[in-house]
Amino acid sequence: MATPLRDMPVVISHCGLRAIDPEGGKLVSAKQICISENIMTQKTALVTGAARGIGLATTHLFVEQGWRVAMVDRDGDELANVAKGINEASPFVCDVSQADQVDQMVADVRTTFGRIDAVVNNAGVADFGPIEETDFARWRRVMETNLDGVFLVSQACIPSLRETRGALLNIASISGLRASTLRVAYGTSKAAVIHLTKQQAAELGEYGIRANCVCPGPVRTKLAMAVHTQEIIDAYHDAIPLNRYGTENEIAEVITFLCSDKASYVTGQIVASDGGFDSTGVGLPALRT
Numbered sequence: 001m002a003t004p005l006r007d008m009p010v011v012i013s014h015c016g017l018r019a020i021d022p023e024g025g026k027l028v029s030a031k032q033i034c035i036s037e038n039i040m041t042q043k044t045a046l047v048t049g050a051a052r053g054i055g056l057a058t059t060h061l062f063v064e065q066g067w068r069v070a071m072v073d074r075d076g077d078e079l080a081n082v083a084k085g086i087n088e089a090s091p092f093v094c095d096v097s098q099a100d101q102v103d104q105m106v107a108d109v110r111t112t113f114g115r116i117d118a119v120v121n122n123a124g125v126a127d128f129g130p131i132e133e134t135d136f137a138r139w140r141r142v143m144e145t146n147l148d149g150v151f152l153v154s155q156a157c158i159p160s161l162r163e164t165r166g167a168l169l170n171i172a173s174i175s176g177l178r179a180s181t182l183r184v185a186y187g188t189s190k191a192a193v194i195h196l197t198k199q200q201a202a203e204l205g206e207y208g209i210r211a212n213c214v215c216p217g218p219v220r221t222k223l224a225m226a227v228h229t230q231e232i233i234d235a236y237h238d239a240i241p242l243n244r245y246g247t248e249n250e251i252a253e254v255i256t257f258l259c260s261d262k263a264s265y266v267t268g269q270i271v272a273s274d275g276g277f278d279s280t281g282v283g284l285p286a287l288r289t
């Protein structure tokens, strides 16, 4: 393995500060040293489901805040397409529900970026249907991404997060906080993610790893629009004190805050970014003036 720049002896030559690469005896310039040092210290976030929606908005916001991002998604075409335009990000094609793919992906991210400071478990699928029509295959399809994926990616990243005393951030949903019709698989998977977050916080805190969970309210992404009829949209507007859907960026702001050092004493928390939906009881629309 090549000697890291920071371990090379430094000399002042006739052309300024230089490091000597013991492998090849080559002189390396101060500018190269600075660039390499920056790469070694710049924080890296791994974001799953990054090809679109909330994951893509989160990628953009991390980059704006000076992070590099490993963009993970199983939709290789869409991922390659969006990642092209983002300088500080690299795409990694991976189905988070497949343990072997997850292990390979995390190894590849380590090779590319050298470190992982935050993991955003955002990849998710929605499938709404009545309990009696949810056969086991349908149930498993939801669970394997929404729950198994969070478990697998988090577990594979623990050694890296121990090194950086980094953060896990899991995306659940208001459907994991409050039960509703048609969400036996989706809502149950998200409730499990909420509890998994608390387990992670309890067990990994001693390594300095924080684990938090964001529960978005409705956002007009491809996932939501595939399952929200006009009736559902109207019902949400009525039940949300802020009286509107959220935006991808509003969710991303909460995610990046919880991953940042600004939240260094926050762990095991479930934060709803939902326009007030979770905190509100029945009867609100009737009580509006």
Ligand SMILES: NC(=O)c1ccc[n+]([C@@H]2O[C@H](COP(=O)([O-])OP(=O)(O)OC[C@H]3O[C@@H](n4cnc5c(N)ncnc54)[C@H](O)[C@@H]3O)[C@@H](O)[C@H]2O)c1
Pocket (backbone or CB within 6 Å): 048, 049, 050, 051, 052, 053, 054, 055, 072, 073, 074, 075, 094, 095, 096, 097, 122, 123, 124, 125, 126, 144, 145, 149, 171, 172, 173, 174, 215, 216, 217, 218, 219, 220, 221, 222, 223, 224
């Ligand atoms: N949009 C909403 O209203 C809403 C509300 C609450 C929670 N959420 C949650 O937010 C997260 C992001 O949702 P979104 O609305 O941005 O959805 P989206 O469909 O726009 O994006 C999800 C991305 O995840 C990827 N993905 C799905 N399964 C995967 C797998 N097994 N492996 C790798 N990638 C996979 C998809 O290819 C897609 O790019 C999900 O966990 C979702 O449950 C969304």
